[in-house]
Amino acid sequence: MSKKLRLFIAGLPVIFTACQYTPSATTTPNSPVVASQLTSYSWQYQPPNQTDSVRVSFEPQGALYIQTPCNNQSGAWKLQDSKQITTTDLASTMKACSPEKMQLERWSAQLLSKQQLQYQISGNTEMPVLTLTNQQGQQYQFTGTLKPEVKYQGQAETVFFEVAPQTEACNGQQQCLRVKEIRYDTNGLKQPSQGQWHTLNQPIEGYQHDPKVSKIIRVKQYKTVQGNDVFLYDMTVEQRLITP
Incomplete structure (x- = not known):
């Protein structure tokens, strides 16, 4: 016999849009190519001594998508200048999760909801690193993975x-x-x-x-x-x- 269970997933759809950026071999922090590279990758942050992580996507049209171990969050972003990102308030899905997972969700909201962040991208196109610095001077490093739409050059x-x-x-x-x-x-x-x-x-x-x-x-x-x-x-x- 088989017992049938339906699993319903509550979450915001994450829709990536291809951009025309073609990465170069290396990246100089805050060079003119940085803004395009920012939207060509999804960025993952994993806190020390934790298995869960947060993944952030900056979309070319200004949408901001965040995947946490619990809920998904969304908002908008823009470049204030060549070194600073500003973000809007975030909306979120409303699933209940374990305290550990919700703690990481609260961390991403605190870092990325209605904030002004200094940013810098370093490393090469295979393993770029995005450093975000909040207004208190705390720094967080995200590792980049090329978005499939960019990698495969299509939707x-x-x-x-x-x-x-x-x-x-x-x-x-x-x-x-x-x-x-x-x-x-x-x-x-x-x-x-x-x-x-x-x-x-x-x-x-x-x-x-x-x-x-x-x-x-x-x-x-x-x-x-x-x-x-x-x-x-x-x-x-x-x-x-x-x-x-």
């Missing part, structure tokens, strides 16, 4: 996959996922006509497979300049526990 297509508990051997000795595409209408209702089960010959980046659980997940699909597919895990929409 993603959103797809939904049902993932089977069992994997299948492919590409030699590698175990690959068995998936079936699921479609929803504009009201979020699952469509009766579904795709066929097939073996996915490449991994879904960021997805953690559990052979005891059948899931429906939302995935971002990108095309590389060579025409290959790249899949990035976005969220779990539904899951079903497999019991004896």
Whole structure:
């Protein structure tokens, strides 16, 4: 028998927009390219001795998105000058989490809600570091990861996959996922006509497979300049526990 559980995720959608910035080999702090580089990366801060982290995205049109271990936050930002960022008040989702996770959420709100921050980007394009300094002189360092829209030079297509508990051997000795595409209408209702089960010959980046659980997940699909597919895990929409 199987016991079906639905998992509903409360959160703000994080929508990244591609920009035309092409990173150079190195970055000089506060050089003219810094503003473009600021929006080309998502920036992660992990406090010392903690496994949880906060991820911040500065969008070219001025939106500010923050992912915390608990709630997602959003607001707006702009460059005050070549060294300073100003931010607006933040809105937030309202999930209840553990005290440890909510503490990190409060920290991100204190740092980034309606603030004036000095910023500096250093390092190279593979591992850039963003240093934010608040008005009290406290400094926090964020590591950068190139946004997929910039890396793959295009927008993603959103797809939904049902993932089977069992994997299948492919590409030699590698175990690959068995998936079936699921479609929803504009009201979020699952469509009766579904795709066929097939073996996915490449991994879904960021997805953690559990052979005891059948899931429906939302995935971002990108095309590389060579025409290959790249899949990035976005969220779990539904899951079903497999019991004896």
